[in-house]
Amino acid sequence: MKKAAIAILLVLLLTGCWDRLPLKTLHIVDIAGIDQDKENGDIVLNYVVTKLKNVGQGSGEPSPKITVLKGHSLVEAVEQGQYTEQGPFFGMHTGIYFISKSFASDDPVQELTFILKAPYTASNSPVVIINGNMSKLLKSKIGTNKEFTRGLSDFVLSIEKNGIAPEVTLMKLILSRKEPLEDMALPLLKPSNSSMELDGALLFRQGTYTGKELDKDQVQMLMLMLEKYSGNKRYTGNMSRKDEDKKSDYGFSVKKLNSKIITHPESGELPKVSIGVRMRIYVFKFGESVQPFKPEYVNRMEKELGKHLEEDAAATIKTLQKANCDVLGIGQQLKAYHPNIWKSMNWRKDFPEMSIEPNFDVQILNSEE
Missing domain, CATH: 3.30.300.210 (Nutrient germinant receptor protein C, domain 3)
Structure with a gap:
């Protein structure tokens, strides 16, 4: 009897964790949109977090919210998240890393490398590129389509699964910097009505943009070869x-x-x-x-x-x-x-x-x- 009482007491005492995070305060990132300000070169980070409103049994209305953070570097922009009322943000379930063409053209790996060692981040999520202003695009798409986040995630996964475009994860992009033979093509998307569509691919050599790209038909041919x-x-x-x-x-x-x-x-x-x-x-x-x-x-x-x-x-x-x-x-x-x-x-x-x-x-x- 005494042993049983001790066991129960230990269970009660050991259920906590020193770094546990209350679920109600978590802001799980669906999309991390990374852009570069053309005027001053600052990094602009767009976090898209989706929560459910009017939750019922097995249902709910998606309510995505965008938070824009800025800094001289991506690390500095991420740090700003802990000082906002919307934060803190945690990216362990980040569905997509959405990076602009301007950011991708300016040594993106140097800015992204810290993510491999940062806590509560996902490095095995896909990376796709868009040509345009990230903040304006997300605001426009999410403002007219509350299901945009989920639809975009499903679309990116489907083009990779069905062999329509190459699959490139954030980890693969970062690690390619030290691999002399690890070249890749990153999918390029463009806006289409209320969603997005494939527009080609940017060519990277050891994590650096070459300045060249494939059009949509060439991407299809690449996948066949x-x-x-x-x-x-x-x-x-x-x-x-x-x-x-x-x-x-x-x-x-x-x-x-x-x-x-x-x-x-x-x-x-x-x-x-x-x-x-x-x-x-x-x-x-x-x-x-x-x-x-x-x-x-x-x-x-x-x-x-x-x-x-x-x-x-x-x-x-x-x-x-x-x-x-x-x-x-x-x-x-x-x-x-x-x-x-x-x-x-x-x-x-x-x-x-x-x-x-x-x-x-x-x-x-x-x-x-």
């Missing part, structure tokens, strides 16, 4: 055809995709690289033709579509080389599987000059036998 796709994703576009004066629309979904980087050594010269992409697709539109997908017609479609995709892929690769940004991971492949070739190269000098050729092998599955 990276073997990132989803069966739910539909690919559409238009292309020139030999038998038609105007461009023809096409549309397909991918059933199976394989991509492989192949290195061809060249004596006394830089190695040549080919990127082989094998696609098994279902076509739902191809030009204005209404004829059935007979084998001879399908064979011609496969060759024309493959050539068109190769041209788009070559243009995308050219942009990557101009930016000296190896998002495709060619350098990593060379270092791992061709160490002798790698040792003979000056990677950052040689990458923009290399011959990199895409080869697309397209097979249409819904042909009529």
